[in-house]
Amino acid sequence: MRALQWQGPNQLAVGEVPDPRIRTRGDIVVRVRQSVTCGSDLHVLGGSNPYVEKGDVLGHEFVGEVVEHGPDVQRHRKGDRVVVASFIACGRCWFCSQREYSLCDNGGCFGFSHAGSHAEYVRVPFADVGAFTVPDEITDERALFASDSAATGWMGADMAGVKVGDVVAVWGAGAVGQLAARAAILLGADRVMVIDRHENRLHQAEKHIGAETINCDRTDVGAELLDRSGGRGPDVCLEAAGELTAVREAVQLCRKGGSVFVLGLFAGAMDKFPLGSVTSNGLTVRSARMHGQRYIPMLLQRMAKGELTTEHLATHVLPLTQAPEGYRLFRTREDGCVRSVFLP
Amino acid sequence: MTRILAAAVVVAGGLVVARRLARRRRAVAPAADRRWHSLTVYRTLDEVSANLPDRLRTLEVQLRSAPGGRGTELRVRAAGAGLPAGEVERILRLSRSLLEVGEVLR
Ligand SMILES: NC(=O)c1ccc[n+]([C@@H]2O[C@H](COP(=O)([O-])OP(=O)(O)OC[C@H]3O[C@@H](n4cnc5c(N)ncnc54)[C@H](O)[C@@H]3O)[C@@H](O)[C@H]2O)c1
Ligand SMILES: [Zn+2]
Ligand SMILES: [Zn+2]
Numbered sequence: 001m002r003a004l005q006w007q008g009p010n011q012l013a014v015g016e017v018p019d020p021r022i023r024t025r026g027d028i029v030v031r032v033r034q035s036v037t038c039g040s041d042l043h044v045l046g047g048s049n050p051y052v053e054k055g056d057v058l059g060h061e062f063v064g065e066v067v068e069h070g071p072d073v074q075r076h077r078k079g080d081r082v083v084v085a086s087f088i089a090c091g092r093c094w095f096c097s098q099r100e101y102s103l104c105d106n107g108g109c110f111g112f113s114h115a116g117s118h119a120e121y122v123r124v125p126f127a128d129v130g131a132f133t134v135p136d137e138i139t140d141e142r143a144l145f146a147s148d149s150a151a152t153g154w155m156g157a158d159m160a161g162v163k164v165g166d167v168v169a170v171w172g173a174g175a176v177g178q179l180a181a182r183a184a185i186l187l188g189a190d191r192v193m194v195i196d197r198h199e200n201r202l203h204q205a206e207k208h209i210g211a212e213t214i215n216c217d218r219t220d221v222g223a224e225l226l227d228r229s230g231g232r233g234p235d236v237c238l239e240a241a242g243e244l245t246a247v248r249e250a251v252q253l254c255r256k257g258g259s260v261f262v263l264g265l266f267a268g269a270m271d272k273f274p275l276g277s278v279t280s281n282g283l284t285v286r287s288a289r290m291h292g293q294r295y296i297p298m299l300l301q302r303m304a305k306g307e308l309t310t311e312h313l314a315t316h317v318l319p320l321t322q323a324p325e326g327y328r329l330f331r332t333r334e335d336g337c338v339r340s341v342f343l344p
Numbered sequence: 345m346t347r348i349l350a351a352a353v354v355v356a357g358g359l360v361v362a363r364r365l366a367r368r369r370r371a372v373a374p375a376a377d378r379r380w381h382s383l384t385v386y387r388t389l390d391e392v393s394a395n396l397p398d399r400l401r402t403l404e405v406q407l408r409s410a411p412g413g414r415g416t417e418l419r420v421r422a423a424g425a426g427l428p429a430g431e432v433e434r435i436l437r438l439s440r441s442l443l444e445v446g447e448v449l450r
Binding site: 023024025026088090092093094097105106107108125126 | 384386414415437440441444445446447449450
């Protein structure tokens with residue numbers, strides 16, 4: 001089958017790889033209908049990620065149709081349309097029992113440890129845990145984002161403890177930041193402000209998400225956030241930029257006793273962490289890779305009701321054969337690209 | 345380097361990742377290992393002792409209940425001359441997968 005492969009630092013190519021097949025009893029094989037780029041891939045493309053080897057198939061956010069299932073699979077049958085959590089979790093270890101699925105002792109991640117979804121077919125292990133049937137009324141374009149970015153954004157707002165009446169600031173107006181902002185609104189936040197430097201993304205956050213925006217290239221983010229929160233600072237700061245400067249700002253600008261959640265994926269060490277702010281302002285700082293299995297059923301319900309819409313994020317829809325170009329657009333943000341969606 | 349990779353294994357959790365990294369590490373790790381290594385399996389003591397994977401039979405094994413309902417602590421070391429560094433941990437992780445999910449994710 002055809003698939004997008006990482007062929008070395010900043011080298012992507014569509015090539016032929018063997019068709020996936022059922023390997024363990026809880027597997028399904030999915031024919032991919034749509035698969036989308038993610039900011040996390042950008043951390044990988046340059047080649048610094050030790051989990052990705054030459055020839056690996058990228059992609060971890062996808063919707064598709066079940067074509068085959070293993071003997072232990074209960075919840076899925078051939079022909080079902082499913083959306084799949086980007087982290088693979090067994091559902092049977094202690095971490096899964098705590099619903100901390102991305103910490104699973106027996107799991108992995110599509111496009112990193114396991115063949116990814118930028119392909120015609122993908123094998124999904126532990127399908128009863130990680131694959132969810134998509135209700136008929138939800139389009140592929142919407143369901144697709146439940147896989148990873150909507151689940152990540154929701155997790156940030158949820159685990160940071162967003163409450164009714166909160167003032168929330170979100171760094172990054174990519175898909176993850178926008179959907180984190182939407183989650184905060186749906187959880188009852190009073191004011192939600194999204195920070196970015198790309199006007200087209202900020203415009204989306206206003207129009208489709210219902211958030212206020214701050215352009216960090218044009219204004220002093222700190223002064224603006226203080227002013228818009230009556231001098232207190234945001235109750236909750238969600239970092240969805242994947243940038244150290246954004247993490248620092250989130251920690252430094254959060255109100256006393258507030259909560260910071262880091263959604264950006266960082267590997268390794270970080271210098272100049274403003275620990276003093278954490279201590280003297282009594283902050284709670286948390287982070288996690290996304291526990292999608294915990295949120296996807298609820299997200300699909302909200303998508304069906306129209307509370308959570310994502311179609312606007314798919315700014316570029318391309319055939320899989322043009323995936324390298326799709327990544328170029330996504331990486332450079334050229335032509336207003338927010339996410340590139342591939343059709344195998 | 346070893347420290348960073350070891351941390352990455354813990355962070356990644358996934359067996360496949362661990363295996364990939366172990367493959368890279370093995371080339372530079374000759375010393376024989378006779379230490380005890382522990383890992384917790386989310387199954388009761390009875391279940392673990394009744395279903396001990398074959399791979400553990402060549403090793404010294406101790407079992408005890410983990411606190412707080414976390415399952416069973418599996419403590420293992422290589423018998424005799426020891427095993428190459430990383431091998432006992434690898435066997436422990438495979439054993440945990442077998443005990444928790446019945447097979448090893450590939
Ligand atoms: N925790 C998880 O499991 C998980 C899952 C998915 C994505 N992520 C991470 O979430 C982050 C966002 O993902 P995405 O797909 O939306 O990425 P993206 O690259 O499309 O968007 C990131 C946005 O952040 C903005 N930005 C950069 N620096 C900034 C700063 N200092 N202040 C304000 N905005 C800034 C960029 O302009 C960009 O619009 C990435 O780091 C990604 O790795 C984490
Ligand atoms: Zn992602
Ligand atoms: Zn698990």
